Amino acid sequence: MTAPRLPLFLMLAGLLGLAGCATHQPVSLYQLDSGNPAQPAQSAGMAVLLGPVVVADYLQRETLLQRQDDGSLQGSVDGRWAGSLSSDINQLMLRQVAGHLDSQRVVLSPAPTSFSPDVQVLLTITRLDSGASQPAILDAQWRLIDRRGQVRDNRIVHLQEQHAGSTASQVQAQGVLLQRLAEQLSVTLKPLANQPPIAEAPRKQAPAPAKPAAPEKPKIPMASPIRTDMEVFRF
Numbered sequence: 001m002t003a004p005r006l007p008l009f010l011m012l013a014g015l016l017g018l019a020g021c022a023t024h025q026p027v028s029l030y031q032l033d034s035g036n037p038a039q040p041a042q043s044a045g046m047a048v049l050l051g052p053v054v055v056a057d058y059l060q061r062e063t064l065l066q067r068q069d070d071g072s073l074q075g076s077v078d079g080r081w082a083g084s085l086s087s088d089i090n091q092l093m094l095r096q097v098a099g100h101l102d103s104q105r106v107v108l109s110p111a112p113t114s115f116s117p118d119v120q121v122l123l124t125i126t127r128l129d130s131g132a133s134q135p136a137i138l139d140a141q142w143r144l145i146d147r148r149g150q151v152r153d154n155r156i157v158h159l160q161e162q163h164a165g166s167t168a169s170q171v172q173a174q175g176v177l178l179q180r181l182a183e184q185l186s187v188t189l190k191p192l193a194n195q196p197p198i199a200e201a202p203r204k205q206a207p208a209p210a211k212p213a214a215p216e217k218p219k220i221p222m223a224s225p226i227r228t229d230m231e232v233f234r235f
Helices: 006-022 084-102 167-194
Strands: 026-028 050-056 063-067 072-080 107-108 121-129 133-147 151-161
Touching: 006 026, 006 063, 050 072, 050 084, 063 121, 072 167, 084 107, 084 167, 121 151, 133 167
Parallel strands: 026 072, 050 107, 050 121
Antiparallel strands: 063 072, 121 133, 133 151
């Protein structure tokens, strides 16, 4: 009675195995493309402190998000970020800015205590996404603070890049947007390399110690003539 059922059981097990393989498709991992920035040669070039770089909360995840036609975001089913997207953005911007400025003195925040920057870049990434039928879009804002603590530039940037529709082309387009952002930022940074040095405040001289007062000499009463009513007669 049970023998005829054995092939049917094996068939069902095989179908379930195939279904399991179909649902566990390999997922591709992606990183942002930093392009081919020039290798900076100047060890004494412009000193730039890059950061803090703030990335929008919705990008703080491994899932590669896809922008839909209605504006909503959905996680990609065939792609993930290979690591931290924030770290990728930091490294891409660092390499690009250093290459454009030809300076080895571009560092990420927090900087070493001995590092004295010519300018600090406060960068915020508020949007970086794309979709199969949506272009890659980057929204960002930067503030440049010179060595005196004064804001030298404040700019809001909106960039857009078309792509072929595949996940790989979308990631490539997002990398291109960040490269363009770094190029625009570098153009704004270059004039700040020739800042005059900060003059040191003149040191106040310590007041000279007060000389001890000389002892007062005793006052001698002055003799005053004495007048009398007597008259002197001469003969």
